[in-house]
Amino acid sequence: xxxxxxxxxxxxxxxxxxxxxxxxxxxxxxxxxxxxxxxxxxxxxxxxxxxxxxxxxxxxxxxxxxxxxxxxxxxxxxxxxxxxxxxxxxxxxxxxxxxxxxxxxxxxxxxxxxxxxxxxxxxxxxxxxxxxxxxxxxxxxxxxxxxxxxxxxxxxxxxxxxxxxxxxxxxxxxxxxxxxxxxxxxxxxxxxxxxxxxxxxxxxxxxxxxxxxxxxxxxxxxxxxxxxxxxxxxxxxxxxxxxxxxxxxxxxxxxxxxxxxxxxxxxxxxxxxxxxxxxxxxxxxxxxxxxxxxxxxxxxxxxxxxxxxxxxxxxxxxxxxxxxxxxxxxxxxxxxxxxxxxxxxxxxxxxxxxxxxxxxxxxxxxxxxxxxxxxxxxxxxxxxxxxxxxxxxxxxxxxxxxxxxxxx
Numbered sequence: 001x002x003x004x005x006x007x008x009x010x011x012x013x014x015x016x017x018x019x020x021x022x023x024x025x026x027x028x029x030x031x032x033x034x035x036x037x038x039x040x041x042x043x044x045x046x047x048x049x050x051x052x053x054x055x056x057x058x059x060x061x062x063x064x065x066x067x068x069x070x071x072x073x074x075x076x077x078x079x080x081x082x083x084x085x086x087x088x089x090x091x092x093x094x095x096x097x098x099x100x101x102x103x104x105x106x107x108x109x110x111x112x113x114x115x116x117x118x119x120x121x122x123x124x125x126x127x128x129x130x131x132x133x134x135x136x137x138x139x140x141x142x143x144x145x146x147x148x149x150x151x152x153x154x155x156x157x158x159x160x161x162x163x164x165x166x167x168x169x170x171x172x173x174x175x176x177x178x179x180x181x182x183x184x185x186x187x188x189x190x191x192x193x194x195x196x197x198x199x200x201x202x203x204x205x206x207x208x209x210x211x212x213x214x215x216x217x218x219x220x221x222x223x224x225x226x227x228x229x230x231x232x233x234x235x236x237x238x239x240x241x242x243x244x245x246x247x248x249x250x251x252x253x254x255x256x257x258x259x260x261x262x263x264x265x266x267x268x269x270x271x272x273x274x275x276x277x278x279x280x281x282x283x284x285x286x287x288x289x290x291x292x293x294x295x296x297x298x299x300x301x302x303x304x305x306x307x308x309x310x311x312x313x314x315x316x317x318x319x320x321x322x323x324x325x326x327x328x329x330x331x332x333x334x335x336x337x338x339x340x341x342x343x344x345x346x347x348x349x350x351x352x353x354x355x356x357x358x359x360x361x362x363x364x365x366x367x368x369x370x371x372x373x374x375x376x377x378x379x380x381x382x383x384x385x386x387x388x389x390x391x392x393x394x395x396x397x398x399x400x401x402x403x404x405x406x407x408x
Contacts, residue, residue, distance in 0.1 A: 015092040016085050018046050025102075027145075027159065034097065037082075043097040044082060048090055060091060067093050069137050069160040076350050077128030079148065079158040095158070100151055103212065104144035112215035115246060119276050120384035121147065122209045123333060124155035124349045126273035129205065130331065132157075133198040133269065140196050142204035143184040144211060153385030155349075183217040184208060187260045199262035202272050206257030206265075209276075213250075214242040218258060250276055270314050273333045277312025312336075313369075316359040317352065334360060339405055343392045344374050351387045352376050357394070364404045372397065 014020055020033040030047040037044050049060070070081035083094035103121060107113070113121075125147055132139060139146075139160060146159040182190070186203035189196040210218045218236040236258050240251040253275035257265050266272040315334045335347035344360060352358070356376045361369040374391035382388050397405070 015046060015048060015087040015090050016083070018044065018092070018094060020046060020048075030093070035094075037094075043099075045095045045097045047093040047095065049092070064091075065160075070095070072135060072137065073128075073132055073160075075128050075131040076154070077124045077156055078132065079156045081160075096156075098148045098150055098156055098158070100149045102145050103147040103149060103208070106149060107144055107212060107215070112243065113212050115213060115250060117384060118209055118212040119250065120153075120349070120386060121149060121155050121212065122205060122276065123273045124385060125157050125205060125208075126269040127333060127349055128157045129198075129201050129269040133201070138197055139201050139204075140189065141184075142201050142208060144208055147208065150385070153383060155385055183211075183219065186262070188262055197262070198268070199265050202257050202265050202269050203262075205269060205272065206254045210236070210239055210254055210258070213246055213254075214239050216242065270331060270333050274312040274314060277333065277335055313361050313363070315346075315361070318357045332358075334358075336360065336362065337388070339397070339402065341393075341396050341399065341402055343377075343390065344372075346374070346389045346391055347382060347386050348389060349386050351379055351381075352389060354378060358391075362405050366404070370397070370401055370405065 017038050018035040020035055022034040024032045024034055024045060026032070030049045032045050032047045035044050035046045036042065064084065067081050067084035070079070071084075074080065079098060080096040081093065082096065085092060112118075125142070129139065129142070137160070139157065141159060142157070146157060148156045148158055150156070184204040184207040186196065186200040189200045189203075207218050236255070238251055239254055240246045240248070253266075253272060256275070257272050259265050266275060312333055312335055314331050317330045317332055332348055332350065337345035337347055339345075339362060346358075346360065354376050358374055358376075359371055360374050361371050363369055373394040375394060376389045377392050378390040380388045380390075
């Protein structure tokens with residue numbers, strides 16, 4: 001509910017139990033400060049609603065909604081919301097502190113990114129978005145400034161200030177109103193933000209990747225009528241026209257996700273990420289086919305033929321419920337690096353402890369998939385916030401099945 005009957009103060013020294021120590025940044029709705037939780041001693045980020053808009057009941061509602069939306073989400077690629085309150089004349093939101101910088105700042109300092117770096121960042125954001133979408137939360141403001149990259153490569157999506165809870169009938173967005181950042185907004189959101197859904201976030205994610213790869217936005221000055229007309233018709237220049245080194249499959253995935261028709265975009269953010277990982281983007285080893293090597297360690301440590309691979313698929317990870325029904329567990333994009341009769345090498349944007357079990361579909365050469373339950377036996381850190389998982393198969397692949405596995 002909105003707060004009323006107060007006049008907000010400017011630049012407070014503290015709010016609630018949090019003493020504001022350092023200004024970290026400023027957005028359209030609030031200023032973010034570094035602080036510490038006096039109970040835990042851990043650093044936190046405190047967002048204080050801007051004084052000139054804090055008296056607006058609609059902005060108060062949206063600020064409260066940011067906490068309500070983010071507090072429902074507990075995912076390694078989403079900034080956690082910790083606390084929310086009113087201190088005299090100030091409304092504030094307390095969030096997990098991220099030791100890093102925004103993708104927007106990185107692009108401003110370094111210019112466009114190499115393809116493998118950009119795709120790995122977007123892969124992690126896609127994981128967080130998929131988690132939010134399956135819980136009926138639409139972000140509605142995905143852009144480089146709202147993507148935080150930690151020093152160790154872990155990526156987190158932040159700022160749910162414009163988020164829409166599809167499970168909540170209350171929505172302050174007026175019909176035919178646009179919310180979000182114009183350069184990254186989907187056409188349907190530009191025309192009517194009230195009807196924005198997961199497909200709108202996928203469009204914005206693709207526009208963000210476009211910017212990261214090319215150093216420019218898909219549509220310049222979208223406030224102009226000509227640019228808006230181009231946006232609605234989907235006439236964005238191909239990323240490869242700007243940077244020819246971009247892979248054909250990455251270019252095609254971006255153009256598909258930027259389609260002006262929501263139904264023509266990838267159905268989920270994970271499917272978009274899987275299109276991006278269609279070939280060896282994550283590690284250009286130059287290996288292909290099969291070779292005779294020691295398999296990923298299994299109980300008998302036997303030798304097996306390992307197929308060198310690098311393509312994306314979506315696995316189901318048991319989350320502790322001991323149920324092997326997919327809807328009861330978490331889905332993660334996984335890059336299958338190699339497969340043998342006895343094991344797999346998997347790359348994921350999250351560390352899973354040894355003993356974790358996951359159902360991994362493997363593509364057949366002739367179409368269809370071969371599914372196997374794999375158990376993590378060892379984990380090794382990889383660059384860009386990913387981890388390599390050496391897994392043993394609970395049911396080994398036969399030699400015939402192994403030859404059917406699609407290798408790229």
